[in-house]
Amino acid sequence: MTGVVADASPLIAFAQIGHLPLLQALFTTIVVPPAVAREIAPSVPSQPWIVERQLVQLIPSPVLRASLGGGESEAISLALELHADHLVVDEKAARHLAKDLGLNVIGTLGVLLAAKRRGLITAVRPLIDALLEQNFWISPQLVERALVEIGEGAKP
Secondary structure (H helix, E strand, C coil): CCCEEECHHHHHHHHHCCCCHHHHHHHCCEEECHHHHHHHCCCCCCCCCEEECCCCCCCCHHHHHCCCCHHHHHHHHHHHHHCCCEEECCCHHHHHHHHHCCCCEECHHHHHHHHHHCCCCCCCHHHHHHHHHCCCCCCHHHHHHHHHHCCCCCCC
16 A cells, blocks of 8 residues: 555554554555644654655645644645545544545554454454553444454454
8 A cells, every 4th residue: 555644643553552563564655744743753753654745735625624633634635635545544523524525544443454454463452452551542332343344353
């Protein structure tokens, strides 16, 4: 997969659990707008495959009207501007808006599922548990559905 723009939350989450390289293995290069670069700077070590890119166009009015955070707004805008293959974002309102604007959206959990399908990890459950230990919020129903989908069943 290539042509990927990311918001801060997934990058920070993978850095916290020591699995940031999964993103590189799946996407090769990730492009982030300046607001995301600022948000990740304290917790995500500098990586040559995470590339900051300035927005050339103004943030579109539907994005501005959505009252999202700066990182989400710029990430959606940059993904639109670059015609990105994927936008990696977790925040619910940002995901809905991005989908409405025609972007292909994947979140942290979706990245884990893709990594397992590609054979980059052997199990999703331990990484979900690690995320939860870092206070990363994922809907329990979504976790259950994802584990069933990937063949790891529901947590007892």
